[in-house]
Amino acid sequence: MTRLQKDTLTAYLFVLPAALLLSVFVVYPIVDLVVVSLHEWNILEDRMTYVAAANYRAVLADDAFRQAFVNTLIFVAGTVPTGMVISLGLALLLDSRIRAVRFLRAAIFTPYVTSTVAAGVVFVWLFDVDQGSVNAVLGVVGIKGPNWLQSEAWAMPAVILMTLWRQAGYSMVLFLAGLQAIPESTYEAATIDGARPGWQTFRHITWPQLWPTTFFVLVVSVIFAFRAFEPMYVMVRGGPVGSTTTLVYYVFDRAFRFGDMGQAAAVSTLLLALVLALTWLQFRFGRDEV
Amino acid sequence: MQLRPTCSRIRFAASLLIAALFALPLWVVLVTSLDDPAGLGFSTWLIPSRLRFENYVEAWHATNFPRQFVNSLVVALAVTAGQVLTSLMAGYAFARIRFIGRDVILMALLSTIIVPFQVLVIPVFVILAKLSWINTYWALIVPSLANAFGIFLFAQFFRTIPYELEEAAYVDGATRWRVLWQIMVPLARPAIATLFLFTFIAEWNELFKPLVFTSTKDMRTVQLGLSVFQEQFRVDYVHLMAAVVFTTVPSVLLFLLGQKHFVKGIATTGLK
Incomplete structure (x- = not known):
């Protein structure tokens, strides 16, 4: 055996456990997902019937699916732009040599390591119509707060607020890393050229240099938002009246409450295609230096 | 500035x-x-x-938190240990061994990172059901034992270590396996800490997997338990918040202890 052959054998043995597990629990399931989506199959029966694209046609015609799609878009629109502005602002604020900066960053990041369940339980209480702090604070300034979690109009905003609170620290850390990668000399050169610190420097130096990070955070946030399930489950169980039922929630409901695996798989396949398309965008338009 | x-x-x-x-x-x-x-x-x-402080004792014994803590601890530790092990081996091979098909295999494994688990829950459920693993520890542990994030993390880390450190060992006739464990692993402690923190906290906080893959009370993990506790105690906010505190302490404590590794991990890989 040559050296290369021997090394190849060794390397395969080293890679085998990971490769085997990922094949069985990621690669094969992708194939199986598509196969299931082409069959009519209720979990209570053992029989699968091939129905071609019928499941796709059925879900696309289903009002609940359309609502889930719209709800998901609302969640994306509600969390992504605001979340990015907040975390970029936080990063700009905390990218300096002020006192206790590490402590302050940690305080903002801590919500991210709390579980969605814990955060959800806390926010359900904060948004409680009578006892909650949110309406109490609104009451102080003379606003009568809505019955957040029982309202079709206000449940989603409540879920969005909880998500923003929990995730701002994560994107902030990504932005901080991006800011710290901009060389100090770029700023010095700009100052010599007469750029005043503040808005001018931000617009002409920081923003363009930070763009790869910004784009990366954008794509990651959109993908995160598209697969949202836990906040809606914990806070309002997808309700009231389906107003917080997202695509993943719809899949969960179809598959594990109604046992309709075929239609659930069809929706999952569509969701997977969406995520892959978004990732392709990242590779196509973002430079992968982050 | x-x-x-x-x-x-x-x-x-x-x-x-x-x-x-x-x-x-x-x-x-x-x-x-x-x-x-x-x-x-x-x-x-x-x-x-x-x-x-009695609130804590009362909440702790109200449903079955002791059992749920044991379940979560078993699952989180097993998954974390498994991921560190499989990622160390694969990451080392990709970073340090020249072999046939290396780049293709690496790309194939890393591309699994973009597939969210939520969309695969149905086929994975089917596999686990065929293995009769639903409602067992296996269902919560085995599908998570390998992760492209860990492989990427270690491959990146091992690339930064100078070759000279290994070479002396090969001259002495050491195998790759021994070099990995006796030379590389001790050097990789910071990367191991990073992966340990990420994986443990993610597993401790996980709701979706136990929600779908378990069915009986005694298999519930901490987060599922907290969710059920919330259903049962609705407006008893004092006990609910006590439960939130003790279920959250492990992950927040780990984060505060390993803050440096945690932040560095996000910054260098940009991934959860």
Whole structure:
């Protein structure tokens, strides 16, 4: 055996456990997902019937699916732009040599390591119509707060607020890393050229240099938002009246409450295609230096 | 950036205010968890009026938190250990061994990172059902034992270690396996810490997997238990907040202890 052959054998043995597990629990399931989506199959029966694209046609015609799609878009629109502005602002604020900066960053990041369940339980209480702090604070300034979690109009905003609170620290850390990668000399050169610190420097130096990070955070946030399930489950169980039922929630409901695996798989396949398309965008338009 | 003193002071004040705003819900949770279950009110949510530690004991024994802690600990430790092991081996091979098909295999494995688990829950459920693993530890552990994130992390890390360190060992006739464990693993401690923190906290906080893959009370993990506890105790906010505190302490504590590794891990890989 040559050296290369021997090394190849060794390397395969080293890679085998990971490769085997990922094949069985990621690669094969992708194939199986598509196969299931082409069959009519209720979990209570053992029989699968091939129905071609019928499941796709059925879900696309289903009002609940359309609502889930719209709800998901609302969640994306509600969390992504605001979340990015907040975390970029936080990063700009905390990218300096002020006192206790590490402590302050940690305080903002801590919500991210709390579980969605814990955060959800806390926010359900904060948004409680009578006892909650949110309406109490609104009451102080003379606003009568809505019955957040029982309202079709206000449940989603409540879920969005909880998500923003929990995730701002994560994107902030990504932005901080991006800011710290901009060389100090770029700023010095700009100052010599007469750029005043503040808005001018931000617009002409920081923003363009930070763009790869910004784009990366954008794509990651959109993908995160598209697969949202836990906040809606914990806070309002997808309700009231389906107003917080997202695509993943719809899949969960179809598959594990109604046992309709075929239609659930069809929706999952569509969701997977969406995520892959978004990732392709990242590779196509973002430079992968982050 | 160097700032003028007044500017710096304003910045500090603003940062302090915002950080306080982020920490506020957590503080309110702590205060409430120690309040009197009978007399909770708006007036008490900023300054503790009493310290009733019995709330914790009562919440702990109300459903089955001791059992759920054991379940979560078993699952999180097993998954974490498994991921560290499989990622160390694969990451080392990709970083240090020249072999046929290396780049293709690496790309194939890394591309699994973009597939969210939520969309694969149906086929994975089917596999676990065929293995009769539903409602067992296996269902919660085995599908998570390998992760492209870990492989990427270690491959990146091992590439930064100079070759000379290994070469002496090969001259002495050591195998790859021994070099990995005796030379590379001790050097990789910071990367191991990073992966350990990420994986353990993610597994401890996981709701979706136990929600779908378990069915009986005694298999519930901490997060599923907390979710059920919430259903049963609805407006008993004092005990609910006590439960939030003790279920959250492990992950927050780990984060605070390993803050450096955690932040560095996000910054270098940009992934959860």
